Structure formats: structure tokens, C-alpha cells
Amino acid sequence: MIQIDNLTVRFAGITPIDDMSVVFPGGACGLIGPNGAGKTTFFNVMSGFVKPASGSITAFGENLLKMADYRRSRWGLRRTFQTEMAIEQLSIFDNVAMIHEHSGAKRSARRADVLAAIEFVGLTASPKTKVGTLGARERRLVEVARAVVGRPRLVLLDEPAAGLPEEETGHLGQVIQSIPVEFGALVILVDHDMSLVSSCCATTAVVDFGKLIASGPTAEVLRNQQVMQAYLGTETPV
Amino acid sequence: MSEAPAAEGRAWARPSLDIDRRMVVSIAVAVGLILFAIFGLPALFGSDWITTFTSVIVYSIVALGFGLLYGRVGMISLGQVALLSIGCWVGTRLAYATAIPFPLLLIVVGVVVMAIGLLVGLTAIRLSGLYLALITLMFAGATTIVLSVIDFPNGGGGFTGHTSSPNLSGLANVRRPSVAVGDTAYYRYVVIVAAILFVIALLHVASKPGRAWATIRESEPAALAAGVNITFYKLWAFALASFLTGVAGCLLAALNGVSRAINFQTQDSLTLAATSLIGGIFSLWGALIAGVFNQLLPFLFQAQWNVNPNFLLVVFGAGLLQVLLSAPGGLVDQFPKDMVNLGRLITGKVPVTRQAVLGIGSIVALIVGIVLLATVTPLVGLIVVILSPVLAAYSLN
Numbered sequence: 149m150i151q152i153d154n155l156t157v158r159f160a161g162i163t164p165i166d167d168m169s170v171v172f173p174g175g176a177c178g179l180i181g182p183n184g185a186g187k188t189t190f191f192n193v194m195s196g197f198v199k200p201a202s203g204s205i206t207a208f209g210e211n212l213l214k215m216a217d218y219r220r221s222r223w224g225l226r227r228t229f230q231t232e233m234a235i236e237q238l239s240i241f242d243n244v245a246m247i248h249e250h251s252g253a254k255r256s257a258r259r260a261d262v263l264a265a266i267e268f269v270g271l272t273a274s275p276k277t278k279v280g281t282l283g284a285r286e287r288r289l290v291e292v293a294r295a296v297v298g299r300p301r302l303v304l305l306d307e308p309a310a311g312l313p314e315e316e317t318g319h320l321g322q323v324i325q326s327i328p329v330e331f332g333a334l335v336i337l338v339d340h341d342m343s344l345v346s347s348c349c350a351t352t353a354v355v356d357f358g359k360l361i362a363s364g365p366t367a368e369v370l371r372n373q374q375v376m377q378a379y380l381g382t383e384t385p386v
Numbered sequence: 387m388s389e390a391p392a393a394e395g396r397a398w399a400r401p402s403l404d405i406d407r408r409m410v411v412s413i414a415v416a417v418g419l420i421l422f423a424i425f426g427l428p429a430l431f432g433s434d435w436i437t438t439f440t441s442v443i444v445y446s447i448v449a450l451g452f453g454l455l456y457g458r459v460g461m462i463s464l465g466q467v468a469l470l471s472i473g474c475w476v477g478t479r480l481a482y483a484t485a486i487p488f489p490l491l492l493i494v495v496g497v498v499v500m501a502i503g504l505l506v507g508l509t510a511i512r513l514s515g516l517y518l519a520l521i522t523l524m525f526a527g528a529t530t531i532v533l534s535v536i537d538f539p540n541g542g543g544g545f546t547g548h549t550s551s552p553n554l555s556g557l558a559n560v561r562r563p564s565v566a567v568g569d570t571a572y573y574r575y576v577v578i579v580a581a582i583l584f585v586i587a588l589l590h591v592a593s594k595p596g597r598a599w600a601t602i603r604e605s606e607p608a609a610l611a612a613g614v615n616i617t618f619y620k621l622w623a624f625a626l627a628s629f630l631t632g633v634a635g636c637l638l639a640a641l642n643g644v645s646r647a648i649n650f651q652t653q654d655s656l657t658l659a660a661t662s663l664i665g666g667i668f669s670l671w672g673a674l675i676a677g678v679f680n681q682l683l684p685f686l687f688q689a690q691w692n693v694n695p696n697f698l699l700v701v702f703g704a705g706l707l708q709v710l711l712s713a714p715g716g717l718v719d720q721f722p723k724d725m726v727n728l729g730r731l732i733t734g735k736v737p738v739t740r741q742a743v744l745g746i747g748s749i750v751a752l753i754v755g756i757v758l759l760a761t762v763t764p765l766v767g768l769i770v771v772i773l774s775p776v777l778a779a780y781s782l783n
Contacts, residue, residue, distance in 0.1 A: 195611050221613025233608040237458075237600045237668070246597035250613035276406075294612075 149173055150302065150334060155203030157189055157358075164189040165200070166358035175328045176335040178345040178352030178366055182378055186358040187338045188230060191304050195227055196220055207302060222252040224301030224333070226294070228308055234290040236280035240266060243279055244293045251298030265297040268330060269323050285316045292323055300333040309341045317344050324348045346370060354378065416581075423577045428570045438685040440573045440641050443580045446677030447634035449662045450587055450670065451627035456659075457667030458591060459623045460603035461514065464655045465506065465522035468529035469628055471650035473499045473635015478645055479539045479547045481560045488563035488640070492579065495636035496629040503628020504621060511620050526655045533647040540644060559643030576637050583630050584670055591670070595622055657699070660706045666716020675717050679705075691760040700768055701756060707775035708748060712782060724749070744781035748774045 150172040157165040164186040181187055192198040194205065196217025205212040215223060226247070235243050244262045253261060266275055269289040273282065279290055288308055295303045305324065309317045325348045327335050339345055345352060346366050353363035356378040362369050369375060423443075428436055448470050455461045477495045480486070486494065510521050541558060542549025566575035590596055598619045601609040609616055639645055661679040666672025679702070684695040713720035728746070730736045751774035759767030 195607075197607060197610070217610060218613050218615060221611065225611075227611050229605075229608060229611075233605045235597075235600045235604040235608075237603065238597060242597050242600075246594075246601055246614075247612050249594050249597065 151206045153204045156201045158201045176349045178349035181355040185355045226300045227304035228291040230306045234279045234287045241275035247294045248298040253298040265293040269293045303335045321347045442677040442681040445680045449676035450673035451630045452662045453667040458599040462519040463522040465526040467654040468526035469631040470635045473632035474639045477636030477639035496632040499632025500629040507624030527652045530652045538645040560639045562640045660702045664705045666718035669718045672716045672718040708778045748777035
């Protein structure tokens, strides 16, 4: 369980996260909201790139904010980025292996773990293929493989389906859904693709202007009046 | 893993990551090349060529260091020839002052230059891009000035080991290893040392540090999120590149016998960067091509064709522009592709397009330009050389 209490982030003049409190109970959890709602900033706080002005994050009973940024990966934090950042120069195998190398997982298990992660996401290309030669779908899958290798505890996925055609999103959804089952990790999924979020996530939190506006079972949340207003605009005809 | 959604869809059974055919081929090529370099070249060429080949190898090692820093980690260092000159200086000084065996001397000089490179790295590590390039270039400039003041040791006393009135009868060259005193023997010795250094670099690139460097090059935030200690791995790259360059400097000291400050100019670091990019910074083979461009071409111009080697700056400029425009992987990457494409054009498998004609024209212009430079008149040659990147630019669209 990840518990966020009264989290506030301020940059000069703006408050991308404003006194946000939310609980991610476990499994795969959705985090949605319009552009600029503070989702990526929230991920950056989790990764340690952004220091919050106040508030606390408790991850499985531990104070995440007290942990140095470079130690969070060893602790089990994984993330992907909005703009895909698989390493072009390296092979698929090396892309995943380098995460394993810095995760604190056993060296002797590296090869098996890495191949298992590649197999898990359903990459059919040879693990020796350079990532620079792969297409968008396969690169996304490499990123997910990187996110699940080496005993992950908390996996943050930042718009993994961005730019993918619908039929490919379906496979990605299956993969994301089975991360908690296979690896026992809590997944927080940020995406604008509502069908992906509702197919993967049992619970979903909605943020807008840095504040939590709804959270709970995904189907209920998506029917919520405030959520629809946030997405469609405030001028709802009465 | 049996419940994984994609498990049933996988097309490959656990592939072997062990030695495969491509690796066997590259090892065979490397071994063949080393054997040819050791036994073939000295039989084919005279002694003046052998000295040039030795410096080709030495500068390949320097280019290897530059390629590691820029091609693998993404740090532009324009001070690599300055580190080479420091290695040459330290090697000369220690060779006069001590009697330690030559292989040990190489390692000691490598470690000393590594320490100096780490110092530069520590101050430069927080900078990147243009600022890092500028700082390292300033370091190269400072080194040139200091060297011009203290000059190279020539058997004198004190820290600098330089005396302005050397006893010419007692002036000894920097010693070479006892097994490799002659020029050809020393050339073979340098080839073997370089092969060892290239293997050290390869082992780094293919293992944990290489993967961490590639991650840093791709994106520092992504590297941080992956738990990579960015400062540590950047310094490691600086240390390795400096060590390689230091060993190269010591090899150069024994090649020169007596080195002169005038042989190391600030702009040499820039030329090295340009030739490294032309050769290709993403492949270790590119460093070898860079060494050829850096040392063999000036020799050909000056000693063989009687042309002012300064014209080479224009050739390198045109070549660099070509590479940056159309072949970011350098010659080592582009040349095979070009040959394949040319073959397809000739056999008629692909139609002759305007782009193809312009692309071929740009390469022909470069070669014809160099030939004209060497044979007819420099001015005509230069104009044709400069035409080459223009054609390359138009071949892109």
C-alpha cells in the first residue's frame, strides 16, 4: 500500500501538486487527470527528482521521501518515462540487464531474471537485437521489461501506451495487469487511454489542478460527475 | 512465468547469449588484422613507413579514449592530445630517472595520467556539452603553454629534467624495451600493447560499466531512476580514457626518443576529435581509422607527395561535415553500407536516383579533391574537396 498525505509541490509561482492525499491500495492502480494535472510531477516526486514542499509518502510502511533518489531503485522502485527512454545503443538483453545490475538482485540470477522479464512482456525479437532498430511498440515493451526486472515493489508507468495503435494497447494492457500477479509489485498507471486504465486497474485516482478529485473502484470513478467535468469542461448543461 | 500472457506467443526458445557467429567473425578479423600488422606490413613497407605506422597505432589509442568518452558516455573532451603530451612527458622523465622495466613504466605512466585526468574530470564532471568541451579545450591550451615553458626532459636534472645546454655526446634517447629496440621490433611491440588496451576497452564496453555509460548517454534522469551512480561512472570513464592515453603517451616517448613541445599543439586535440568522428565513435574499429587519418595522411602529404599537410585541415573539415550530415556512425559504419548500396546500384537492384548520384558524387569529389591537392595544384584540389559536403547536403533531400 502506498499512502500519500498532504503532498504539496511548488515551483516558482505554480503549485503542480496542492495538498494531495491519496491511497493506492495494491494491485494495478490508475492515476488519471487532464494534461497539467500533476501526474508526472507526482512520479518525479516518487523518483526523487522533485523535492516536495510538504507532505509524506509511506510505501509499504517505509518513508519514501527520506530515501536518497539513487537508492530507490535498489529498494524496488521502477519507472518508465512519458517519452520512451530505452537505450538505443544497447541490445534488448543489456537494456534489461543494466537495471538488474543496479537493483541489488543476485548476480548469479541475472541471465535467468532478464530473459524471464523479456519473455514476460512478450518480446519476440532476439534479446541480442539493438533497441535502436526496434519499432515504437517493441521499445515500449523493453521499457516495461526494464520496469519489472530485479524484484520490483512499486512500478510507475507514465503513459506507456502513448502513440500506440489500439490493437497493440490490448497486449500491453494484459502485460500490465499481470505485473502484480507475477512480481507482487504495486503498479501505478498514468494514461489518457481510458479503455487501457479501466481494463488494467481495479482502482483509480483522479487528479486535477494538483488535487485529488475522486478515487475508488475504476468503473465508479469514471462515472463520477466531477471527473467528467474535469475531462469535458465545466460548462455542463443542466 | 508460465502464466505470463505472452508466453504462448513467443517465437524463440531461450536463445544462447554465448559466442555466436558474428562474434567469431569479428574475433577472426581482429586476429587476422593484428597478425597482418605484425608480420605483413613490415615486410611490405620501408622503415620510414614503419615509424608512421607506429604513430598511427599510438593515436588510435588516443582516439579510443575520445570515442569512449563521447561515443559511450556522451562527454566531449577536447583535451585528449594534451593528456597524450603529459603521458609523453611523464614517460620521458621517468625513463631518464629510473630503470624500471618498460611494461611497468607503461603502467606507472598510465596511472599518473589517470590521476591527472581524474582531477580534470572531477572539476569538469558537473558540466556537459559545450561547457565541458570548452573547459577541456582550455586545459589543452594550458598544457601547451606549460610544456612550451618547461619543455620536454632531455636528460637534465631537477623536476623538469630539461637542460638548455645538453651535453650532446651524452644525450640518450628515451629507452625502448630491450626486446624491441629497433624500429620494426618496437612497432610490433606497440601493436601488441595497443591490442591489449583495445581488449581492456572492449571488456568495459561489453559489461556493467559500458551498460551504465550507455544509460547515462541516453538520459541522465533515466540513469538516476535506474539507480546508476552517475558521478562514479563518469569518473570511471575519465579514468579509463586517461589511462589509455597515458600509456599511449609513454609509447610515443619511446618512439620519438627525444620529444619536443612543438609536436603537441592545442589544435591537435581538435583534429583528433574531428578524425575520431570521421572514423566513427560508436565502434572501437573507428579509433583505428581515426589513427590512420590523423597520422598516415599527414605523412603521405608531407613525405610522399610534398604537399603542405596543413591542407589536411580542410580535408578533415569537409570529411567531418560529410559524416555529421549523412553518417553519424562514421566511416566504419557508413563505408560497408555505401559499398552494399553501390553494389545494388550497379547490379540494377535499385533505381539510380538523384540522391544516389549526389551521394556518390560527394565521395568521389572528396577523393578526387585529395588527388588533385597532391598532384596538380592545391587550390583546385581544395575547391573540389569543399564541393564534397555540399553535394552530401543536397543528397539528403
